[in-house]
Amino acid sequence: MEKSLQKLEIPESFRQAPFYKDRQVIEAALISEEAVFQLPFLYDLCYHANPHTLSFWPWSKKENYFHEYWMKQRESIRELFHKREQKKAEFPMLLSVSVFIDQLFWSTGRPVDSLTDQRLLQGIQLLPFAPLNIEERLVYLLRQPDRFLSYIQLDELEQEFTKRHSAYQKRRQKKY
Structure with missing residues (x-):
């Protein structure tokens, strides 16, 4: 379940302290089993950007x-x-x-x-x-x-x- 993203825009509803208050974009991200533990809310952000990014989401387990x-x-x-x-x-x-x-x-x-x-x-x-x-x-x-x-x-x-x-x-x- 690995996929590379070039740019991921952070929705206004996620630009909150202490996570992404002053950040509008994640420049590059690798969506993988380990990535969920390296960037806060990565899967949630990807889902809200495009629910079809992945065929399987971790909340399905x-x-x-x-x-x-x-x-x-x-x-x-x-x-x-x-x-x-x-x-x-x-x-x-x-x-x-x-x-x-x-x-x-x-x-x-x-x-x-x-x-x-x-x-x-x-x-x-x-x-x-x-x-x-x-x-x-x-x-x-x-x-x-x-x-x-x-x-x-x-x-x-x-x-x-x-x-x-x-x-x-x-x-x-x-x-x-």
Whole structure:
């Protein structure tokens, strides 16, 4: 599932801090399994630019992408905080938060459609498996990704999401 893009325009609804506030275009991008973890919301942006770019989108699967990603990144980010290198931890934390947001939406079989505070938080509030107080916790993560407390919060959100989503899937399977 690899495809190369020469230019990808970022919709106004995705030009939000802390991700693409001052950026209008991604000059070149490679859409691949790894790319989802290198550019925030790459698949969502590609889908909104042209839903026919790919024949298969990651939200069509039932995988917990974030769990796998976080298990690989968690220790290296923790180590940066341990060394008091908050500025170096900021970008990996932002990538991790973006993958977490993706996972929240992708778990419902749909892409993220906007990063504006109101639309993003409204979409997350509707999730039947969203962690408790997700709105406040996510706002904190987005405003202060270079804090160790944000790292702890994201780790807790990952654990809560994994448990709640698993329980939700089991309940749905019993119904059908």
